[in-house]
Amino acid sequence: MKFGILVNEGPYNHQASDTAYQFTKAALEKGHEIFRVFFYNDGVNNGTRFGVPPQDDRNITKLWSELAEKHNLDLVVCVAAAQRRGILDADEAKRHGKDGDNIAPGFRISGLGQLIEAGIQADRLVVFGD
């Protein structure tokens, strides 16, 4: 089955991203396809590489990045939600005159159309949120 995944909550504050990660990983291990993982609302905060959680805790962003690299996953951060919350890639940082970017490896910033497309293309869109 082809899944689309929507993550609407930030890391650590809420379990949504952990559960979405575990679901995505399990689906891939069972041979399913993940069309895209889309990060919206505070979920965009999963896409910063500047998080430094304690060493005895999981690093959610790093887990997503590693999973993306292993399975060629498409991790998309909503541009509008990201701008509000200060998640920037190099192009966005330049466009808005910011002095740095913080997007994590394997993530890319794009528009909400990518979420709708995931809804259209996937057999199931699974929402992880509050």
Add this chain to the structure above:
Amino acid sequence: MSVKKFMYVNRKAPYGTIYALESLEVVLIGAAFEQDVSLAFVDDGVYQLMKGQDTSEVGMKNFSPTYNALGDYDVNKLYVEKESLEERGLTVDDLMPLTYEDENDDYKEKPSIRVVTSEELSAIMDEQDVVLSF
């Protein structure tokens, strides 16, 4: 491209959290994809459609006028759960009189808001291909 039934489920009050505003942003972008779109308002989500919203004292943008534009985007099925209204002492008269022009009926102006019971809403949800809840 195939047309799917998309439903946006709005469960939170319009202010206090950003869910209502960012849900509306998805609806507006999504309208360009010409899918069969409906919105559901349940629990505190029914407050999103209240008449006379005034945010001047809380320093937030009052985005409620945007709901008036939905009809122009062919988003004209706004299901409001009857039980959620009643639990909050509200009736449909407390909500904004949102309308759309029915292109299949000589562009007559018709109400977009449909009050449905929890059971009816459950059946409508069951028909959907994609349910996004905020």
